[in-house]
Amino acid sequence: MLTGKLFIVPTPIGNLEDITFRAIKVLKEVSLILAEDTRTSNKLLQHYNIDTPMQSHHMHNEHKTVDGIVQRLKSGEQIALISDAGTPAISDPGFLLSRASIEQGIEIECLPGATAFVPALVNSGLPNDRFVFEGFLPIKKGRQTRLNDLSEETRTMVFYESPHKLLKTLSQFVTYFGPKRSISVSRELTKMYEETIRGTISEVLEHFENKPPKGEFVIVVAGKK
Template sequence: MGKLYLVPTPIGNLEDITFRAIKVLNEVDVILAEDTRTSGKLLKHFEITTPLQSHHMHNEHKMVDSLVKKLQSGAQLALISDAGTPAISDPGFLLTRACIENNIAVECLPGATAFVPALVNSGLPNDRFVFEGFLPIKKGRQTRLIQLAEETRTMVFYESPHKLIKTLTHFAEYFGEERSISASRELTKMYEETIRGTIKEVLAHFTVKPPKGEFVLVVKGKK
């Protein structure tokens, strides 16, 4: 019986990969990658020559059965996403669940993920929090925001730059514009930045300064 390794990769700074992650990626038979072009650059940097196979949100449903059979035959596979920990707003859950259902060993290595440093760096309560990832784009968005307006724990969201203003505007509408928020972008990269304040203040900042890079939004819960 083979084994599936879930291997976190850097979210920006390549020095954030672990020695163990490099060791596993060198030793497995195949690396399943969300985007082989993106991951190819990472592997080339660390001189890892293990074969790559595409595994992303558009083909993961079709691939699960064949990958399970490959693991059952003894293959050692590693799953990586473009950045961060697999299955956190990225592919990985379906294959992990299938492995567990078929008694195939799964091991997740510790490593980079964007929401943890953003949460800790926010200055907002982090003893209890809820990770929401990306909000629904259209269907179910309003319903989710209404529910979250009553959430007392700190809330963590992911957002892309071109949707940031819309999301902050919705936060002001449903959570109140005086609610505290921290917006972190380009984490671990050269232009890393965290803007803290009320939703109104952060919205005003990015209205004047067009947002760039991927964002982690940390919002204080309801009192």
């Protein structure tokens, strides 16, 4: 029986030039592109003259659409999965479809490419030979338990955070990790207003208390010594 292939394709996290030649080729050749937000992805596709049909695939509908997509893959179609920015399934939709495809024996090819935490980690100046990626912390249930567990973590820790929760998160880091723990906060990576603020947690918290946070953030925290 003819079997298709699922391509997982990273897209730029800000600068449209941060896409590989191979990613463009794949997006032009597949029969369908699954996009987290078709309006956002359309800007990228138009920029590179990609006219492949798109279908919405996001956290609110992926439970309902996975089976249909898997059937299309089993019938022989080649389909690409992209998110709004970065590598799908890294704090974005994609895991459910990947798991279902593997269970059904469908080939998956994940292209290398942009993801926000790697440049933030390398740029932090903190040890990056061993690290733990935490993504977004739980909003309410389990948040304090998670922070309490991480207070004993000896590896460098990487978090994602939104602007309206940054001050709360940094304040909690002071409580659980201590005010003198080293930290690096990067925002708007690859974009015009990219910046990285380094120092102790209390110093970085004071910085953003005086300068209201804007943009998307990657936080890198030193592990416990």
